[in-house]
Amino acid sequence: MTKARPPIPGDLPTGLRQRQRADGTWRVWWEPSATRRTVGMTPVELDPDRPTAAVRAAEDLNRKADRLLGRARPTVKGVVDQPRSLEEVANAWLASPRVRGLSDSSLxxxxxxxxxxxxxxxxxxxxLLTRPAIVLWYDALYDDHGPRMAQRLVRTLGTMLKWAARRGYIATNPATDLDMETPARRARVVSWPEFDALCDAADALELPWLRRAMELAMYQGQRPKDIRELRFAALSMERIDEDPRADPRLTWTLVRSKDRKRRVTRLAINAAVVGWLMPLWQQAEAKEALVIADAKGRAIxxxxxxxxxHAARTVAAETCPSVADARFSDLRRSFSTVAYRNGVDPSNVDDALGNTAGEDPGLRQVYMPASDIAAMRAVDAVTRPNRKE
Structure with a gap:
C-alpha cells in the first residue's frame, strides 16, 4: 500500500500524533507525556478531516497541561511575559540598580x-505564589529557625515580590499582611570584665589586629566595615572644641558605610585608643595603609x-563563661550604653554612632545634623574603671 500524504503537514504541536491505518485511513490524536499524565491529562482523539481544528485543539490541551503543572505563562492583563520563575525574578531583582547600589554587606x-x-x-x-502558602512557609521557618530568621526571609521575599509587581512581572504581591511576630531586638552589652577577657584572648592567640578592632568598636562605636577600612590617611590632628585654648585632638575623618548621602564625619579618638593608635600613625610609612591589617599588611x-x-570568644569563655554568647557587633551597642549611663545626651550618642533618633529621622537630619563636638562628648564619655591586675 502506498502511504498517502498525512492530513496535517509540517511541524506538529507537542503531543499531536498522526498515523496511517492498514486500511489507508488516518488516526489523529493528542498524546500526553508521562509528566502530563500525572496531573490527569489523557489521550484525546481528534478529527483527521479537520486538520486546523486538530492543531488548535492540541495547542489548547498543551496550555491546559502547562497550567496544571504550574508552567503557564501569565495571562493577567498588563503582566509582562517574563521573567516567570521565582529564580528568574530573584536574579532580575538582584541585578536591578537599586539592589546593586546597596552596601556590600546588604547585597x-x-x-x-x-x-x-x-x-x-x-x-x-x-x-503562582499565594499568601496561605507563604504563611505556611513562615510557620515552618519559625519552628525550625526561630522568629528572627523566619521574619528575615519572608520580608526579603516580600521585598522581591513587591519589586516584581511594580514592574508587571506578577499581578500582586502576596507577601503582605502576614501578621509576623517581630522578635525583640538584640540588647546584649559586653561588660568590662568580658571585654578584658576578649582582649586577653586576642593577645593569647597572637592577633593584635583583632584587639585593635575590638577597641575601636568599644571606644569609638563604629561599624565593623568602617573599622576594617580605616586607613592612616584618615587620621589627623584637629581642634574640634570651640575653645581656642583647647589642644588639637587625634581625629578620624570618615564617610560611614551606611550613609547614602556620603557625608564626611570627624570623630575624635578616645584616649584609650590614642595610646596605641598615635604611635602607629606616626610611624606608618604608607598613609594609605590599613590600620586593621594582619602581619603582612593584608586587609581583614x-x-x-x-x-x-569566635576563636577569641572560645578562649575567653574558659575564664569568663558569660562571654560565650557575645558578638563583635555587641561592642558597638556597649559603646552607646556606657555613654548613656555616663550622662551623655542621646542625640550626642547618635552623632557618634552615625544613627538618627526621634519620630522623624529625616527631619532630624535636616534640622539637627551630626555635630563633631557632640560626637566627641560621647566618645570621651566611654571610660572604664581601672582594671584590677
Missing amino acids: RNYTYDARRICDHWAGTQAR TTERLSHAF
Missing part, C-alpha cells in the same frame, strides 16, 4: 536570602574577622 545578605528562598520554592512560578575580610572573634 551579600540579600543574595543569601534569595538563595534560601529559591532553594525552597525551586521551580515555582512567581505568579568580614569572614576573617568573624572567625577570629
Whole structure:
C-alpha cells in the first residue's frame, strides 16, 4: 500500500500524533507525556478531516497541561511575559540598580536570602505564589529557625515580590499582611570584665589586629566595615572644641558605610585608643595603609574577622563563661550604653554612632545634623574603671 500524504503537514504541536491505518485511513490524536499524565491529562482523539481544528485543539490541551503543572505563562492583563520563575525574578531583582547600589554587606545578605528562598520554592512560578502558602512557609521557618530568621526571609521575599509587581512581572504581591511576630531586638552589652577577657584572648592567640578592632568598636562605636577600612590617611590632628585654648585632638575623618548621602564625619579618638593608635600613625610609612591589617599588611575580610572573634570568644569563655554568647557587633551597642549611663545626651550618642533618633529621622537630619563636638562628648564619655591586675 502506498502511504498517502498525512492530513496535517509540517511541524506538529507537542503531543499531536498522526498515523496511517492498514486500511489507508488516518488516526489523529493528542498524546500526553508521562509528566502530563500525572496531573490527569489523557489521550484525546481528534478529527483527521479537520486538520486546523486538530492543531488548535492540541495547542489548547498543551496550555491546559502547562497550567496544571504550574508552567503557564501569565495571562493577567498588563503582566509582562517574563521573567516567570521565582529564580528568574530573584536574579532580575538582584541585578536591578537599586539592589546593586546597596552596601556590600546588604547585597551579600540579600543574595543569601534569595538563595534560601529559591532553594525552597525551586521551580515555582512567581505568579503562582499565594499568601496561605507563604504563611505556611513562615510557620515552618519559625519552628525550625526561630522568629528572627523566619521574619528575615519572608520580608526579603516580600521585598522581591513587591519589586516584581511594580514592574508587571506578577499581578500582586502576596507577601503582605502576614501578621509576623517581630522578635525583640538584640540588647546584649559586653561588660568590662568580658571585654578584658576578649582582649586577653586576642593577645593569647597572637592577633593584635583583632584587639585593635575590638577597641575601636568599644571606644569609638563604629561599624565593623568602617573599622576594617580605616586607613592612616584618615587620621589627623584637629581642634574640634570651640575653645581656642583647647589642644588639637587625634581625629578620624570618615564617610560611614551606611550613609547614602556620603557625608564626611570627624570623630575624635578616645584616649584609650590614642595610646596605641598615635604611635602607629606616626610611624606608618604608607598613609594609605590599613590600620586593621594582619602581619603582612593584608586587609581583614568580614569572614576573617568573624572567625577570629569566635576563636577569641572560645578562649575567653574558659575564664569568663558569660562571654560565650557575645558578638563583635555587641561592642558597638556597649559603646552607646556606657555613654548613656555616663550622662551623655542621646542625640550626642547618635552623632557618634552615625544613627538618627526621634519620630522623624529625616527631619532630624535636616534640622539637627551630626555635630563633631557632640560626637566627641560621647566618645570621651566611654571610660572604664581601672582594671584590677
